[in-house]
Amino acid sequence: MDSLSGLEPFVFAAQFRSYVKAGKHLGITASAVAKSVSRLEGRMGIQLLNRTTRTIGLTEAGALFYERCRQALDDIRDAEAILHHSRTAPCGRLRVNVPHIVGQHLLMPLIADFVRRYPEIDLDIALEDRIVDLIDEDIDVVLRSGNLADSRLIARRIGDQHFITCASSSYLKENGCPLAPADIQNHRCLRYRYPNTGLLAPWVYAPPHEQPRLPETMIFNNSDAALRAAVDGLGLVHLPVYVAWDAIASGKLMPLLADYCLSIGSLWIIWPASRSLSPKVRAFADFIIEQLAAMPEAFMAFRDGYGKKTPSRSPF
Incomplete structure (x- = not known):
């Protein structure tokens, strides 16, 4: 000992x-x-x-x-x-790491219910866009998009991340509305830069418009900042549907090119294989998957789900 x-x-x-x-x-x-x-x-x-x-x-x-x-x-x-x-409910400190937009728009609205269900779990939540190493940094669970390459990790897929291009009505009134992805080259674009690679995030569209030329009018390292800039009429923005929906529902942003927009990767919940039997990790993972499964609008294409609704309120 x-x-x-x-x-x-x-x-x-x-x-x-x-x-x-x-x-x-x-x-x-x-x-x-x-x-x-x-x-x-x-x-x-x-x-x-x-x-x-x-x-x-x-x-x-x-x-x-x-x-x-x-x-x-x-x-x-x-x-x-x-x-x-075997004697009591899941307990202890749980270290969680999520990207900013996932944390702000998907995770945080669920946290109050999680705390009420599992009051003995102490949460340590970090919202950051860098890719973390769960093993080296002693993190219990992350929500992350992209591919899983580390065999020491366990992942469960939550859903596809569908994107939508948007702009404010004031911007469109002054600059016109793009009717196809090729028209984007004539507009101001609000871009997101990946913190780990320094590369700009692509705007993905259906063939034959896979790679339209994108102006780099303004560049952000935070998607919520780009969202705010778009609401303020500074240009076009390309965001996950679950991020843009509140602004679309309130009329602050108008959806564009919905028939061309595609998903970019999937969202996963991931934890180290060594902690697969940890009650607090399993409780958190099961809770998040259960809650997000009840919000299918968050992971469907705008034209397939949101586009059939009158944007009068957020689905969240």
Whole structure:
């Protein structure tokens, strides 16, 4: 048991590359973390971490030991959670990471109901557009679009992300209405830049209009900022239907080119395979899938669902 007690300081020191950050995460001092790691190295008879004045890093032996220790600690936490779940409701801190637009428009409207259902789960929610590493950053669950490439992760598909091009009536009155994707080149465009790659997000349309030339009038790193700029009459914007719908329903934006717009990837809920039996993770994943399944409008093409409705109110 004494050996096990020294694993957590080592794992988090290696993960954060900092005794200070590891100490804050564990609720102990940086000095206590350093002493615990030193004692562990003494028992093992081998150096696990390389120390410099500014940072720490794993030795070759430390990297191998770190992977096994992290897995072991995950298994222990899951075993404790399963045992606890047999006696009580899901509980503990749950670290969630979602893109801004997904968080603002899909996740946050559901959080109050989740908290009422699972009051013993403490949520730590981060809204950010960068791609995170769930394993290295100790994140329990993410909502993310795109393909799943890491075999250490489990994913459940929520639905397709359909997009719609929009503009305000004031902008269209002054600049005219594009009738086909090729007409976009004559308009002001409000673009989104991916934070990880620096690339601009594409506007995808049906053949033969797959790649229209898109002006770069204004560029944002946040889709809600682009939405606001479009509402203010600054140009065309291309957004997920669930993001644009409130503004369309209120008359602040007008849908354009609906017959040409296509989906861009799917939305997934993802968690580490090592936490597949964690009651809090399963409770959150099941809740989100259940709630979003009750909102099919969020994941259908504008012309297939929204286009058949009078935009008098948001479906959310």
